[in-house]
Amino acid sequence: MNPGDSVIIDRTGLDLLVDALRDNGYRVIGPQVRDQAIVLDELSSGAQLPAGWGVRTQPGSYRLHRRDDDAVFAHSAGPGSWKTFLHPPHRRIARLGADLQQPCPTDDDAPTPTAFLGVRGCDLAAIATLNRVLGGGSHPDPDFTGRLATVFVVAVNCTEPGGVCFCTSMGTGPGVAAGYDLALTESIDEDGHRFVVDVGSDAGALVLSRVPHRPAAPAQIEAARGAVSAAADRMGRVMPDVDLPALLRDSRESPQWDEVASRCLTCANCTMVCPTCFCTSTEDVTDLTGDHAERWQRWASCFELDFSYLHGGSVRTSGAHRYRHWISHKLGTWHDQFGSSGCVGCGRCIAWCPAGIDITEEVARLAEGATDDDQQ
Numbered sequence: 001m002n003p004g005d006s007v008i009i010d011r012t013g014l015d016l017l018v019d020a021l022r023d024n025g026y027r028v029i030g031p032q033v034r035d036q037a038i039v040l041d042e043l044s045s046g047a048q049l050p051a052g053w054g055v056r057t058q059p060g061s062y063r064l065h066r067r068d069d070d071a072v073f074a075h076s077a078g079p080g081s082w083k084t085f086l087h088p089p090h091r092r093i094a095r096l097g098a099d100l101q102q103p104c105p106t107d108d109d110a111p112t113p114t115a116f117l118g119v120r121g122c123d124l125a126a127i128a129t130l131n132r133v134l135g136g137g138s139h140p141d142p143d144f145t146g147r148l149a150t151v152f153v154v155a156v157n158c159t160e161p162g163g164v165c166f167c168t169s170m171g172t173g174p175g176v177a178a179g180y181d182l183a184l185t186e187s188i189d190e191d192g193h194r195f196v197v198d199v200g201s202d203a204g205a206l207v208l209s210r211v212p213h214r215p216a217a218p219a220q221i222e223a224a225r226g227a228v229s230a231a232a233d234r235m236g237r238v239m240p241d242v243d244l245p246a247l248l249r250d251s252r253e254s255p256q257w258d259e260v261a262s263r264c265l266t267c268a269n270c271t272m273v274c275p276t277c278f279c280t281s282t283e284d285v286t287d288l289t290g291d292h293a294e295r296w297q298r299w300a301s302c303f304e305l306d307f308s309y310l311h312g313g314s315v316r317t318s319g320a321h322r323y324r325h326w327i328s329h330k331l332g333t334w335h336d337q338f339g340s341s342g343c344v345g346c347g348r349c350i351a352w353c354p355a356g357i358d359i360t361e362e363v364a365r366l367a368e369g370a371t372d373d374d375q376q
C-alpha cells in the first residue's frame with residue numbers, strides 16, 4: 001500500500017484503527033459525547049466514538065440528537081478544536097526557584113506522539129493556519145512545532161455539514177486537502193457501514209497495514225466522492241463573495257459596529273472556540289514562601305478590556321472597537337500578516353455566541369452598507 005491508494009475498512013476496522021494507533025505508541029484524540037456535546041478527548045477504544053449521534057446548530061444554539069443510523073462522524077464541529085492539543089489553553093512555560101539558577105524548561109514540555117482522529121477539512125485548514133502563525137516567521141514557537149511534529153492525522157471528509165458551517169465559502173471543505181496521513185469517508189447503505197480510506201503518507205500506509213482492509217471498487221470511491229460534493233451544496237451558511245480585506249478596510253467607520261456592539265456581550269466565547277485564534281497572555285505566580293516562581297501562558301482574547309492595555313489604559317474600550325478589531329483581523333489584515341484568511345468557516349463562533357451573532361451576517365450587512373454608500 002502506498003500514498004494515493006484507497007481501500008475499504010468496515011466499522012470494526014475503525015475500532016481496530018484506534019487500537020493500531022495506540023499499539024504504535026500514539027495517544028489517540030477523537031470525538032466523544034460528554035456534557036451534551038461532542039468534545040475532543042483521549043480515546044481508549046473506538047467504542048467511545050459518538051456512534052449514532054448528530055448535531056443541530058444555529059446561531060447561539062448547539063443540540064445533540066439521536067440519528068436513525070450508527071454513523072460515527074455525522075456531526076459538525078463541536079465546542080473544542082484541535083488547537084487545544086497543539087496550543088494549550090493554559091501552559092507553564094518556565095520555573096525559577098532558589099534551587100534553580102536559570103529559568104528552566106518545564107517537566108511537561110516533551111510532546112507525546114498524538115493521533116488526531118476525525119479532523120475535518122475546515123479543521124485541517126485551521127491547523128495549517130495556526131502553523132503559519134505559530135510555526136512560521138523568524139521566531140517559531142518550539143512548543144507548538146514540537147507538538148505538531150508528533151501528530152498523526154486521520155482526517156474525515158465531511159458528508160454532513162451543520163447549520164452554521166460555511167467551509168465551502170472559505171475554500172477549506174467539505175473534503176480534506178493535503179496534510180493528512182489517512183482520510184476517511186463514511187458511508188452507510190444496504191451494503192453495510194464502511195469507510196473509504198485514502199492513504200496520505202507512508203506512516204498512514206504503515207498503520208493501515210495493521211487493520212483488515214480490502215480494495216476499494218471504483219464505484220465505492222465514486223460514491224464517496226459524490227457524497228462529499230453533495231455536502232458542499234448543503235452548507236448552513238454562506239460567506240458573501242466579496243473582497244473581504246477591502247470591505248473590512250473600507251468599513252472602518254461603519255455604523256454597523258455600534259449596532260453589533262448593542263448585541264455583543266464581549267464574553268470572548270467566539271475567540272475561545274475559534275480554531276485559529278492564537279493570542280495569549282503570560283502571568284507570573286509565586287508560592288507562599290516566595291522561593292519559587294512560575295510563568296504561565298494562557299489563552300487571551302481581543303474581547304477582553306485588558307487585551308489592549310498600554311501604559312495607563314486600554315486602547316479598545318468599547319465593544320464596537322473590540323468586535324471591529326476581531327473581525328477586521330480575522331477576515332482582513334490576517335491576509336497581510338500570514339498570507340491567508342484567519343477564518344476557515346467552521347461556524348463555531350456562530351453556534352457558541354450566546355447572543356447568536358453570525359459572522360457571515362455581519363459581513364453581509366457591512367457589504368450592504370458599502371453598496372448603499374456607493375449608490376449615494
Ligand code: SF4
Pocket residue numbers: 263264265266267268269270271303352353354355356357
Ligand atoms: S460576538 Fe458573541 S461570542 Fe463573541 S464576544 Fe460578542 S457575544 Fe461573545
Ligand code: SF4
Pocket residue numbers: 270273274275276277330342343344345346347348349350359
Ligand atoms: S471565525 Fe468563526 S467560523 Fe471562522 S474559523 Fe473562527 S470560529 Fe470558525
